[in-house]
Amino acid sequence: MTDLFDKTQINGMTLANRFVRSATWEGMAADDGTVTPRLTETVTELAKGGVGLIISGHAFVVPEGQAGPRQMGIYKDDLIPGLTSMTEAVHQAGGTMVTQLAHAGTFAAETLTRTQPRAVSVFDGLAKTPRHELTVADIQDLVSAYVRAAERAKAAGFDGVQVHAAHGYLFSQFLSPAFNRRQDAYGGSIENRSRALCETVAAVRQAVGPDFPVLVKINSRDDVEGGLTLEDCVETARFLENAGIDAIEVSGGFLTSKTLSPSRLGINSPEKEAYFSQGAAACKQALDIPVILVGGIRSLEKARELLTGGAVDYFGLCRPLIREPNLINRWRSGDTRSALCSSDNLCFRPAFKGEGIYCLTEERERAE
Numbered sequence: 001m002t003d004l005f006d007k008t009q010i011n012g013m014t015l016a017n018r019f020v021r022s023a024t025w026e027g028m029a030a031d032d033g034t035v036t037p038r039l040t041e042t043v044t045e046l047a048k049g050g051v052g053l054i055i056s057g058h059a060f061v062v063p064e065g066q067a068g069p070r071q072m073g074i075y076k077d078d079l080i081p082g083l084t085s086m087t088e089a090v091h092q093a094g095g096t097m098v099t100q101l102a103h104a105g106t107f108a109a110e111t112l113t114r115t116q117p118r119a120v121s122v123f124d125g126l127a128k129t130p131r132h133e134l135t136v137a138d139i140q141d142l143v144s145a146y147v148r149a150a151e152r153a154k155a156a157g158f159d160g161v162q163v164h165a166a167h168g169y170l171f172s173q174f175l176s177p178a179f180n181r182r183q184d185a186y187g188g189s190i191e192n193r194s195r196a197l198c199e200t201v202a203a204v205r206q207a208v209g210p211d212f213p214v215l216v217k218i219n220s221r222d223d224v225e226g227g228l229t230l231e232d233c234v235e236t237a238r239f240l241e242n243a244g245i246d247a248i249e250v251s252g253g254f255l256t257s258k259t260l261s262p263s264r265l266g267i268n269s270p271e272k273e274a275y276f277s278q279g280a281a282a283c284k285q286a287l288d289i290p291v292i293l294v295g296g297i298r299s300l301e302k303a304r305e306l307l308t309g310g311a312v313d314y315f316g317l318c319r320p321l322i323r324e325p326n327l328i329n330r331w332r333s334g335d336t337r338s339a340l341c342s343s344d345n346l347c348f349r350p351a352f353k354g355e356g357i358y359c360l361t362e363e364r365e366r367a368e
Helices: 037-048 077-092 136-155 170-175 195-208 230-243 277-286 300-308 319-323 327-333 348-352 360-367
Strands: 008-010 013-015 019-021 053-055 097-102 160-165 214-219 247-251 291-294 314-317
Touching: 037 053, 037 077, 077 097, 077 136, 097 136, 136 160, 136 195, 160 170, 160 195, 170 195, 170 214, 195 214, 195 230, 214 230, 230 247, 230 277, 247 277, 247 314, 277 291, 300 314, 314 319
Parallel strands: 019 053, 019 314, 053 097, 097 160, 160 214, 214 247, 247 291, 291 314
Antiparallel strands: 008 013
């Protein structure tokens, strides 16, 4: 019988169990994106805590794609030594780790990049400041940037890479009709809107070889007016499988979606958990590759229900592991209480202040 604590493999990458630390912006890198000892310690604690697969916080592949302060970078070779020290520490702690490759697109932090953010399309109402609409040549340059970033990840000892195509970042903007108004081969039908992502994945696969895991994170729905639909998500997932990915992580929403954002508030009952499970199950039915579900997993019972029902293969957790990096070991030991995370999103506040992500609620409870 399939179990949550089964040892499994994704294209030769061994996972100790079916729990994944989904990419979480830590805000702990140096200003230029270099890995710091604090960031290494944070991910090492996750490995010690029993997480089957650690996905790094989104690492920007070009300087103009940076999304926020103290974000980890993978845009130049000078960053490889720091990345290597992190992967070595994770492996020594018994962990497995891939890095998430990302570009913020129109949501890039202008105050940090000091350049116009790149947009899939420029139209009235997109932003309050000017945007640079990507040319076809720009898109090909981005494909090359992702390839070089993936090669750096492999050189630094990561066990694989994940391309970020969710939450309103660049490839999510390509996929979403709400952002993609292009009239060329990269706009219009879902086949065209997925073209830039599929070209990137295919190029990355060719560069890293057949035995290096390549994953993608995608929205099941954008939950914004005129955004990506579940039907288009499933179609894109099929294209990505054909392009050579080894697993897909299913999320949803934009960071600007408020109540329907990827990190929803008040997940305090089983009914509120796993809020993207419908989209993940639809992808699972359509694909022959593993599906990772992220979004609101708080209990062992909910994860086991979805696994035994055949809805998904793996379970991504973000906020619960900020408060409890040892959560998976706790569950494995027999303490099956739900995660202590209160889903209040206060953990993101210190990161925006340059202090790095940590659980403010836990800190306050300790002080009382």
